[in-house]
Amino acid sequence: MMDKQMVMEWAKMLMSYKFALDEVSTKLTILNEELQFIQNYNPIEHVKTRIKSPEGIVEKLQRKGLEVSKENAAEHIRDIAGVRVICSFTTDVYRVYDMIRSQGDVEVIELKDYIKHPKPNGYQSLHLIIQIPIFLSDRTEHVKVEIQLRTIAMDFWASLEHKIYYQFHDDMPESIREQLKSTADMINMLDRRMLRLKEEVQKFSDEVEVGKQPALQMPMLPSSK
Known part of the structure; x- marks a missing residue:
């Protein structure tokens, strides 16, 4: 159990992660609005953000067998700050990924593609760990953020x-596991x-647009008399 003073110290440390989430959210909003303006299309349906609580961070460090410290948290826990990006289609997932990694101040330090290679239980998502700079009044910090990109389904x-899962923990009946996997296959389909x-x-929209274009007019040649 963390005392009040320790909670306050960790909350201060987590401020940088909050700023990193703000930065990533702003980037995604700008990219989405730019595409809406240029192409009249939004690849991003919505974005969710979250920061692990100090208690959650301590618990994860202890599970890893590491000393509880802010330094170990920053070094060994990469999902303190998390962003979930929900897209309409799988093509949008990879499009948003390409836009994120092309940002000059974004470094992708880890990529796990659970869409092309789903987990055994059927889970699908594209996971990134990125690192971005946060400019504070007296220093610049490079903060890790986990981004999960997935479709609505x-x-x-x-x-x-x-x-x-959390109703059963590690004791989920096999029949339910099988049904979840079957449902994941249906979701993929x-x-x-x-x-x-x-x-x-x-395709139909493109054909309609082509049909609306004026026919090419050939210049009239002067008649010979």
């Missing part, structure tokens, strides 16, 4: 799986089907 499955539907709609 993936997020729906992951949220419900999380709730079910739904994502692929919706992407195909989106591409078909886009």
Whole structure:
């Protein structure tokens, strides 16, 4: 159990992570609004952010067998600050990823692609650990932020799986595990089907736009008399 003074010290340390979350959220908002302005399309449905509590950080350090210190937290716990980006389609997930890693002040230090390579239970998401600079009044800090990119369908499955898992902890019946995995497969199929539907709609839209373009007018040649 952490006393009040220790909680205050950790809360002060976590201020930098809060600023890092603000920075990442601003970047995502700008990118999304730029695409809306240029292409009339939003790849990002919504963004969620969270910061681990001091108690949660201490518990994770203890599970790792590490001494409880702010230095160990910064070095060994990479998901103190977390951002979850929900997209409509899998193509949007990778598009947003490309936009994030192309930012000059963003360093991607870890990538785990659970979309191309789902976890055994069916979980899908694209996980990044990035590092960005935070400019404070007396120093510059480089702060790690975890970003999870997933589709609406993936997020729906992951949220419900999380709730079910914590009802059973490590004692989940095999029948429920199998049903969750089967549901994840259905979610994956739904994502692929919706992407195909989106591409078909886009194809029709492009054809309509081409049809609206004025026909090329050939210049009239002077008649010979």
